[in-house]
Amino acid sequence: MATNMQKLVGVSEEDDEEEMDVKEEDDEDEENGEKQIAAEMMMSVDGVMPSTSGSDQFQYQPQLQEQVSNQGGGGARRSRPLEEKERTKLRERHRRAITARILAGLRRHGNYNLRVRADINDVIAALAREAGWVVLPDGTTFPSRSQSSTPVAGTSAGMTSSSSQMVSQQTPPPPTTLQGVSPGYRTTVEYNACRMKGVFMPTPSPYDLPSTARAQSSGMVADGGEQTERLPLIAGSMEIINDKQIIGLPTKLPERDFAGTPHVPVYVMLPLGVINMKCELADPDGLLKQLRVLKSINVDGVMVDCWWGIVEAHAPQEYNWNGYQRLFQMVRELKLKLQVVMSFHECGGNVGDDVCIPLPHWVAEIGRSNPDIFFTDKEGRRNPECLSWGIDKERVLRGRTAVEVYFDYMRSFRVEFDEFFEDGIISLVEVGLGPCGELRYPSCPVKHGWRYPGIGEFQCYDQYMLKSLRKAAEMRGHSFWARGPDNTGSYNSQPHETGFFCDGGDYDGYYGRFFLNWYSQVLVNHGDRVLSLAKLVFDGTCVAAKLPGIYWWYKTASHAAELTAGFYNPCNRDGYSAIATMLQKHGAALNFSCAELHVLEQQDHLREALADPQGLVWQVLNAAWDVCIPIASENAFLCHDRAGYNKILDNVKPVNDPDGRHFASFTYHRLSQLLMEKHNFMEFERFVKRMHGEAVLDPQV
Numbered sequence: 001m002a003t004n005m006q007k008l009v010g011v012s013e014e015d016d017e018e019e020m021d022v023k024e025e026d027d028e029d030e031e032n033g034e035k036q037i038a039a040e041m042m043m044s045v046d047g048v049m050p051s052t053s054g055s056d057q058f059q060y061q062p063q064l065q066e067q068v069s070n071q072g073g074g075g076a077r078r079s080r081p082l083e084e085k086e087r088t089k090l091r092e093r094h095r096r097a098i099t100a101r102i103l104a105g106l107r108r109h110g111n112y113n114l115r116v117r118a119d120i121n122d123v124i125a126a127l128a129r130e131a132g133w134v135v136l137p138d139g140t141t142f143p144s145r146s147q148s149s150t151p152v153a154g155t156s157a158g159m160t161s162s163s164s165q166m167v168s169q170q171t172p173p174p175p176t177t178l179q180g181v182s183p184g185y186r187t188t189v190e191y192n193a194c195r196m197k198g199v200f201m202p203t204p205s206p207y208d209l210p211s212t213a214r215a216q217s218s219g220m221v222a223d224g225g226e227q228t229e230r231l232p233l234i235a236g237s238m239e240i241i242n243d244k245q246i247i248g249l250p251t252k253l254p255e256r257d258f259a260g261t262p263h264v265p266v267y268v269m270l271p272l273g274v275i276n277m278k279c280e281l282a283d284p285d286g287l288l289k290q291l292r293v294l295k296s297i298n299v300d301g302v303m304v305d306c307w308w309g310i311v312e313a314h315a316p317q318e319y320n321w322n323g324y325q326r327l328f329q330m331v332r333e334l335k336l337k338l339q340v341v342m343s344f345h346e347c348g349g350n351v352g353d354d355v356c357i358p359l360p361h362w363v364a365e366i367g368r369s370n371p372d373i374f375f376t377d378k379e380g381r382r383n384p385e386c387l388s389w390g391i392d393k394e395r396v397l398r399g400r401t402a403v404e405v406y407f408d409y410m411r412s413f414r415v416e417f418d419e420f421f422e423d424g425i426i427s428l429v430e431v432g433l434g435p436c437g438e439l440r441y442p443s444c445p446v447k448h449g450w451r452y453p454g455i456g457e458f459q460c461y462d463q464y465m466l467k468s469l470r471k472a473a474e475m476r477g478h479s480f481w482a483r484g485p486d487n488t489g490s491y492n493s494q495p496h497e498t499g500f501f502c503d504g505g506d507y508d509g510y511y512g513r514f515f516l517n518w519y520s521q522v523l524v525n526h527g528d529r530v531l532s533l534a535k536l537v538f539d540g541t542c543v544a545a546k547l548p549g550i551y552w553w554y555k556t557a558s559h560a561a562e563l564t565a566g567f568y569n570p571c572n573r574d575g576y577s578a579i580a581t582m583l584q585k586h587g588a589a590l591n592f593s594c595a596e597l598h599v600l601e602q603q604d605h606l607r608e609a610l611a612d613p614q615g616l617v618w619q620v621l622n623a624a625w626d627v628c629i630p631i632a633s634e635n636a637f638l639c640h641d642r643a644g645y646n647k648i649l650d651n652v653k654p655v656n657d658p659d660g661r662h663f664a665s666f667t668y669h670r671l672s673q674l675l676m677e678k679h680n681f682m683e684f685e686r687f688v689k690r691m692h693g694e695a696v697l698d699p700q701v
Contacts, residue, residue, distance in 0.1 A: 130254045255646060259695035261653055262662050265300035265427075266691050267339050269634070269670035272305065272347055273355040279310050279323040284330070290671060291334055297685040298692065301337030301427065303667050305437075308344045308409060309357045316362060316398050316405075319412045328417060332425050339428040339667065342410055342534075345386040345435055359384060363397065370396060372462040375442050378484055380461065383442045385435045389526040390464025406431075407533045414537050421541060428632070428665070430544040430591060431534045438548045438593075439527050439579070443564035444491070453552040453609035454492035455501060456564035458484055460519060472518045481511055488564075495553055501560035507570065508558075520568035520575065524582050531586045544589040544632055547579070547620065555610035569619075576623040584627040589664060592620055593636040617651065630664035638669070640680040645687040652691065666691060 103118055106126075125135040135141045276282045291302070304327065311319050331338055348356035358364065367373050367384060373391050374382040391402045400408070410431075420426045435442040443456035450456060460469065461484060470482035485506060487499035495501040506512045527545060534543050553561045562569045569575025583590055624631050635648060652663040668675075668684070675684060689696050 126254070256649070256655060257695075258649060258653065258690040258693055261693040262660075263693050264652055264663055264691045265337070265665045266688050267301045267303045267337070267665060267667040268294055268299055269303045269667055270305075271354075271671055272357070274304065275307070275310060275323040275327065277310060277313070277357070279320045281323050281326050284326065287327075288330060290676065291330065291336065293676065293681075294671075295334050295336060297681075297688055299336070299688060300665075301339060302331060302671070303339040303341065303430075305341045305343040305347075306413060307347065307357050308342075309346065309359050311412075312409060313360050314362065316400070317408060317412075319409070319416070321413070321416045325416070328420055328425070332420065332423070337427045338420065338425050339430065339665075340413075340426060341430045341437055342406070342413070342432050343437055344406060344409075344432040345437055346384060359386075363387075366397060372464060373397075374462065375459040376462040376465075377448070377457045377459055378461055378486075378488075381448055382462075383435075383445055383448070383459065385442050385445070386432075388462050388464060389522055390462055390468060392526055392529055394464055403529050403533065406530055407537070410534055410537045421538075426541060428542045428544055428589070429534065429538050430546060431530060433527050433530055433545055436546075436548070438546045439523060440548050440550075440565045440567070441523065443566070444561070448491060450491040453494075453561070453611070455489065455495060455498075455553060455560040457491050458488065458519065458564055460484055460522075465522070468522065469515075469518060473514075476514060478511075478514070481514055485512070485515060495556050495558055495560040498560075501556075501558040501563070503557050505558060507560075507563065508572075516563060516568045519563075520566050520578075523566035524578055527579070528582050528585070531583070531588055535586045535588070542589055542630070543586065544591045545583060546591040546593070547576075549593050549613065549616055549620075549636060551613040551616045552609040552611040554612040554616050574619070574623065576620050577626070580623040580627045580629060583624075584629050587629075589630040589632050590620075590624045591632045591634065591667075592617075592624075593634055625659075625661055632665045632667065633663050634667040635669050638674075640674065640683060642683055642686075645683065645690075649687070649690055 099120070102123070106123065121139070125141075128135050128141055133141055133143055270287075273282055274287060281287065294302070304324075306324060311321060311324075313320075328338060346358050348358070359367075363373075364384070367382075371382045373387055373396055374384050375386070375388045376382055387402050389402075391397070393401050393403065395401050397405050410429075414421065417426065430437065433439040435445075441459040443459055444450045444454065460466065466482070469484075470479070473479050473482035485500050487506065488501065489498035495505075496503070498505065500506045500512065507516060531543065531545060548565070550561050550565050550567065553559060557571045559567075559569050559571065559575075562575065567575040567579075580590065621631060633648075633652060635644075639645060639648065648666070652666055654661065674680060686696055
């Protein structure tokens with residue numbers, strides 16, 4: 001440590017600044033004396049004796065230049081008065097002592113991990129990054145929220161770190177010493193990209209995810225002259241000392257200190273296949289070990305899907321809860337809490353689905369003879385992911401309506417697990433209201449060819465939905481409006497390519513406003529009906545509904561992707577206030593998959609799709625807070641790195657909220673072997689502590 005501190009304040013040729021007035025006539029003794037005095041000043045700050053040993057490439061080796069004063073020669077240099085040189089040296093010593101104290105204080109108390117040879121530039125860069133600016137290794141600085149001023153090299157497509165570019169431009173490259181390389185594990189976004197199964201996923205910004213650079217070094221040579229393997233570099237500073245390039249770790253961004261902030265419970269979503277199709281625990285021993293590990297880091301509880309297609313699989317009103325009984329008992333013995341999801345949708349075919357759980361067999365049989373029980377697009381393609389909202393009041397399910405089927409299922413669950421409700425083990429029940437359990441239309445089905453950033457298609461062409469549309473048109477006095485729009489494009493169209501969604505398009509005409517109002521009202525009415533029954537069944541327990549984050553085309557006038565999903569939210573209308581009011585009516589919480597969406601905010605593909613994740617996040621959150629309903633959240637994408645966790649924390653606990661509002665709970669998606677890997681789990685443990693408002697030992701990004 002002493003050696004490093006000595007290097008910090010050691011005098012070197014590149015550290016001399018303009019204010020130092022000592023000229024070339026200063027001899028070797030003076031310079032070495034300054035070096036010794038500066039080291040002694042550092043010793044007085046840290047209380048550690050400086051070491052005389054050090055790396056040769058960092059040692060200062062001044063050349064002795066004898067200066068002879070020739071008072072009579074006109075070409076001789078005039079020597080300054082001795083008193084002036086002494087004053088100059090004292091000023092320099094004083095300046096360096098102040099710098100040493102500043103750097104030591106920042107390291108100890110300011111959570112700044114400054115490099116060993118830090119100077120005032122590193123301090124300024126650290127302060128700028130804390131204020132939300134991006135500082136590149138070459139000193140280029142710009143606001144992180146504004147990409148219009150980002151250099152070309154900073155774009156996300158084919159991103160190459162500045163350090164990597166500098167290395168590749170050296171011809172031939174000098175020997176390189178790597179002071180830090182990124183971990184061997186994949187970043188969150190890289191892992192997500194591997195799981196997309198052909199579905200487009202925007203690439204991350206290197207400035208929002210600073211844990212690794214976007215490129216790998218090419219042909220790097222270590223100190224011994226042997227070529228190293230291609231490793232991803234951490235973008236950082238670069239120095240050249242004794243003809244060697246020193247690629248250092250970047251100045252780390254200070255984090256918010258969440259010690260003393262409100263306790264936000266953290267739950268972990270269990271794997272989709274934790275209960276098999278026979279309603280048995282798939283791997284009870286392995287699950288028990290994982291739950292014990294979660295308990296050891298004070299996770300509050302777990303969330304689990306209670307699949308309609310498993311419990312009521314074979315016949316109406318014949319429920320099998322055996323696997324869930326064993327699971328819930330295991331959770332109770334570990335003194336964990338439970339959040340349960342009434343999952344009335346199909347599992348499989350969507351991003352992240354690694355198992356297939358269809359709707360109950362008896363429902364599929366009805367669907368073969370009456371396919372109109374499923375959502376249908378304008379081409380007549382059915383989507384068996386969930387039941388159409390058009391049959392909420394239609395007795396087409398063996399004498400029951402869809403709402404009655406949902407009610408009977410929830411009532412059976414409440415009776416079966418009464419003791420868990422009475423003991424407070426079950427803290428929340430999330431009611432599935434559509435595809436993926438979310439309150440939305442299945443407007444973007446991957447199985448029908450949708451890919452990001454397509455606008456999707458309206459899903460209102462089954463006979464029951466068209467019947468509702470005809471009734472609404474007749475009540476309005478325009479029976480010819482009883483049809484869906486015919487100029488909306490296809491699943492992968494863009495707004496400007498259609499006559500309905502383009503600027504000034506039909507969406508804002510008389511018919512367009514009528515149709516969109518009806519289409520969105522069907523969504524609100526469905527949520528209202530199901531939640532009213534859920535509140536009746538689960539009286540005394542918190543009930544929640546889940547909303548998706550559809551952020552692409554948010555910066556267009558029509559908000560086309562939101563319109564097809566059922567959110568009537570163009571630029572001149574608030575489409576989420578009616579939903580928030582409906583939730584407030586039933587005392588239901590809002591679960592919004594938003595916590596880390598603004599990680600994606602600066603990507604090229606998002607700009608092309610005119611997306612605004614952060615704008616959507618704050619619109620939905622404000623709609624909920626305006627009616628004083630609790631907000632729960634979960635991550636939409638896999639997250640294992642500290643930068644992603646910091647983004648979640650910033651949304652869950654807003655820093656400058658005047659009312660001190662925060663989320664009621666957070667659910668991590670999801671328990672897996674990848675999460676249990678040592679490095680990933682250590683980061684997750686640290687995240688849990690900060691969510692709980694506890695102090696952490698290493699508050700550095």
